[in-house]
Amino acid sequence: MSLSREEMAANVARDIPDGAYVNLGIGQPTTVADYLRPGSGVILHTENGMLGMGPPATGHEIDPDLTNAGKQPVTELPGASYFHHADSFAMMRGGHLDVCVMGAFQVSVTGDLANWSTGAPDAIPAVGGAMDLAIGAKQVFVMMTLFAKDGRPKLVPECTYPLTGRGCVSRVYTDVATFAIGAEGVRVVETFGISVEELISSLCIPLVSSPEI
């Protein structure tokens, strides 16, 4: 059985080291926070100027001056700090975040990431902080379904969509398998309801398997 979005988020959460400084991208990656082990000591960064971001705000906690990168109301944890945008992005771009988690349209076998534009001629371009996160975090985890709605694989020999960052992705968490991207190429770390042989035949890329699979 392929994984639900929640199970994918749990897989990502499991690989985040205790005490790591982490930025969770807008949309699906935001849900990874729900699966962090209590007491993990993971500290969340939000690009709009905060470390120590807490869970979504509800009811009387909602404060329009306290939002995440998706502009949703959030809360503040003890030990939080606020800083301005240049400092926040210096933190990202300077390589201080341990992990960031983002969605993707495509990831290439060399870790190129495409997640901001489909290149459609009528689309309004918008990139936000994705390019800064992609090149800044020590590890970039991608969370996506392995196949697009039209069935085409999203883990590809080379990205056909406009790039967000080059050679930056180290792990890809999908509904049917988890991959590690490194010097040796793409390694299958785990599969879910699919064999490595089926994976190989459905993807047009070279794969190596972890010994334990």
Add this chain to the structure above:
Amino acid sequence: MSLSREEMAANVARDIPDGAYVNLGIGQPTTVADYLRPGSGVILHTENGMLGMGPPATGHEIDPDLTNAGKQPVTELPGASYFHHADSFAMMRGGHLDVCVMGAFQVSVTGDLANWSTGAPDAIPAVGGAMDLAIGAKQVFVMMTLFAKDGRPKLVPECTYPLTGRGCVSRVYTDVATFAIGAEGVRVVETFGISVEELISSLCIPLVSSPEI
């Protein structure tokens, strides 16, 4: 009669606009603060990370964590703010200070400033924040005796000492005259105990006089 150092400092202070943000260099320029009109609203910047610096600290006010650029203990005025070194120098280099006042070995007719090194082979080079101040403040005022101890003029056709900054000085306050440096060249603003003719004959530079002299 040529001016005392105190009178030179008073001349500089007189030309600092009310409410200006000002950096006073180490040594003689520091004394300009003593001659600012009470209520002038001038706000002093110190390169080591403070706006709103007050007078020197004495007795029980002395705090080793609160010093000026000369590492002398100072005080804090209401409305002060502290910031780190990169922010302090961004303030200087970004053109936000209205006036800085510095000493000089030489100033050229085009406003070049030499005040950090005599180029002596055995000297230990040291520049501090002088080069940043020279290029950063909206106006650079120099305060110096017009002649060196050996009698040579310090307002020169071209600096022979290593430069601190190019074309940055707008006013030169000396013991025998005050000069303005601008597009039209060097203008004598005021003289003290010396005639313009004597000035011209003792300096090897073209001078224009203010109409009022």
Add this chain to the structure above:
Amino acid sequence: MTAVIMAAAEAVSVVKDGDTVLVGGFGMAGMPVELIDALIEHGAGDLTIVSNNAGNGDTGLAALLAAGRVRKVVCSFPRQSDSWVFDGLYRAGKIELEVVPQGNLAERMRAAGAGIGAFFSPTGVGTPLAEGKESRVIDGREYVLEYPIRGDVALIRAHVADRMGNLVYRKTARNFGPVMATAAAVTIAQVSRIVDIGALDPEAVVTPAIFVNRLVAVSAPAASSAPTAPAASSAPTAPAASSAPADRQEPA
């Protein structure tokens, strides 16, 4: 000169046709809505607006765009669930757009404020947003050369100011305010409250007064229902969006 306290209409009258105006805020958090309203009233047009987004809903920046006063928007993320005003103008070819990665946007304004002529940025390398830009490999890593973004005027929202113009902000409404304040020839700050000189802790001032030219007190800013006490963390009283939609295209 320390900051001068004035009404919004007078404060924004410094904006001229054709100016580049830096507008604070990340979405509505930190957006100086009352200053923008005054700018609409003032009437200056042909503006270039530099802001993280291109307006939300029908107020603030969106209202300025709707009034036809903006020639060009420089931002990182124009397309949001509620950016219909910008979307319509853009699709009708009535507005120019320069998309800048958010970190480059912040750093380019920081460079303007800090006197940096240009800098080699790690962001955008190998992407369409670096096309045509100078690049260089330094210590084995490729960078793109980026230039400062300066404003004629910055409109920002802070929380509390003292009468000199020192500013503190509130939570993530801080965002672009401190950077924009350094990058504009004239910075106008809308604040919830103006206190006496000496009332702010010098260690906690975020924007020193040297960067602030004009102060406008707006006791109940439309963009925020934040309490006015600097240290307060109690709940705001006005309603707020309880489930703001994600503003990025979700690729997954």
Add this chain to the structure above:
Amino acid sequence: MTAVIMAAAEAVSVVKDGDTVLVGGFGMAGMPVELIDALIEHGAGDLTIVSNNAGNGDTGLAALLAAGRVRKVVCSFPRQSDSWVFDGLYRAGKIELEVVPQGNLAERMRAAGAGIGAFFSPTGVGTPLAEGKESRVIDGREYVLEYPIRGDVALIRAHVADRMGNLVYRKTARNFGPVMATAAAVTIAQVSRIVDIGALDPEAVVTPAIFVNRLVAVSAPAASSAPTAPAASSAPTAPAASSAPADRQEPA
């Protein structure tokens, strides 16, 4: 990882022979004297020290130099009235010196911490300190290209830390600390006091914990007789120089 609290000796044991060590302080204000003492005890040598000055008197940085552990000093102002240790080593040809204008020194470390590959600086143009460096005219003004300064380790002194490593400083002892904390692979902060998580105001944190790896509590730092309460401004009790001489060559 949030900061780990340890003794000075253990904290500085991360320094290896040949490392580049960023040392905070402007003169003695903000100088992490106890960390430097521990580093002398630790014994690592062949160090490159990046600091604003090159030591004062016979303690702190000066003691490290006197112990023969430093190959090179990168600073803006080595020559001071009480820099006899450095002066002697320099004149004896026993130490290298790179003089960097103070603003370039701060900005180059800031660039290292912010991921900037290089930047065009307005400072030093046309002076001997720009000789041999790439320059460029941008918008009619000349700039010099400056590169980041990275540290293997930063030794800084702050005032109060919480147990995560968030730091606040005290008055002008803040100086280079926040910048150096961002520019080193390992940042060690000496503080007067460590408080519980939540005890610092999130709006007033100057160095977020992400930049701090090791915390060392020194209840009575030798370099300062500052009171330990964060907001206190009462008089210190230890004597201090009442008429420190100017540290710059006075040209007038």
